[in-house]
Amino acid sequence: MATPTLDKADSKPEAGFADSPYxxxxxxxxxxxxxxxxxxxxxxxxxxxxxxxxxxxxxxxxxxxxxxxxxxxxxxxxxxxxxxxxxxxxxxxxxxxxxxxxxxxxxxxxxxxxxxxxxxxxxxxDMEPFFQAYRDVMPFLITKDTNEPTRERLQSAEDRERFDDTTKCILCAACTSSCPVFWNDGQYFGPAAIVNAHRFIFDSRDEAGEQRLEILNDKDGVWRCRTTFNCTDACPRGIEVTKAIQEVKRALITRRF
The missing domain is CATH 3.10.20.30 (Beta-grasp domain)
Incomplete structure (x- = not known):
């Protein structure tokens, strides 16, 4: 059986294929x-x-x-x-x-x-000041029950959606290091720390919201934000950082979260 061969015309590269992409x-x-x-x-x-x-x-x-x-x-x-x-x-x-x-x-x-x-x-x-601010807002679930739970802590889809956006933070520091307030005062908690506090303040399963709000009520806390939106523009995950900060401010005023 004869071996099939390609016609030379069929073997020509497509137009532009030989051009270097570099x-x-x-x-x-x-x-x-x-x-x-x-x-x-x-x-x-x-x-x-x-x-x-x-x-x-x-x-x-x-x-x-x-x-x-x-x-x-x-x-x-x-x-x-x-x-x-x-x-x-x-x-x-x-x-x-x-x-x-x-x-x-x-x-x-x-x-x-x-x-x-x-x-x-x-x-x-040096990322240590950034991570220290993150640790200071206690970015973990806190409950009053000291005993190990016997079942999972259930949560409705609506309650989960309340803080869904701020769960996307990857701690890259892009938002915090884009903030003019942070540039001039390294004591400011910064957007990333506030975003991660928001994630637990508005979690219906958490019971330390008041404690986190008091931490952010400090002179170097959430009130230092000047709402320039640099943080929102810089976030590679598309988090509405400025909106989250405003929601934390509102919770501090109304004590509703």
Missing amino acids: ITVTLRIRRFNPEISAEAAWEDFQLEIDPKERVLDALHKIKWDQDGSLTFRRSCAHGICGSDAMRINGKNRLACKTLIKDINPEKPITVEAIKGLTVLKDLVV
Whole structure:
């Protein structure tokens, strides 16, 4: 039996298929290494990359192929862990969710550490103050029953929906480090801590709402918010952060939640 052969005309690539998808981009990264200098400085890197790839991919290419000393955090690379939050072209974003083609690759793409937290090296900041504020609002279910429950704590779909939005926080700090109040006063709890307090204040199964409200009633608490909406714009999960903060303020005034 004869082996079938492809007609040469049929084997031609589709129009445009042979064209390279790669473009040349420049990443302008704000570098800082305390072992070398007390001052940060911008450094440009050029690379070939598919515009459909992400800024995180570009950072990997630079670290692996050009400068192994480049330092940044990343883990899941799928917008879940929140560890690669950074300022890209002046806005807080997750590097793993930001496509090259969406941030005007014809001009240098600026990448720097998020603001309001001490930079340790390059794009890595000290997250401890951020996580301390998170711990201070007691982000866990609290009930008065000291005995282990014998059945699950039931909740209606309506009650669950009440705090559904604020369960989506991934603690990336994009909202908190976009807040002008936090930039100027590191004592402010910040949007992320308030969002995580909201998640339990409005949980019908929780019994420590009053206690959390008193924590946020502090001079560095919820009243420091100036409603600039920076936090809402910065959230990579689409949480209505400013709305949540306003609901906590209202609960403090009315004591209804």
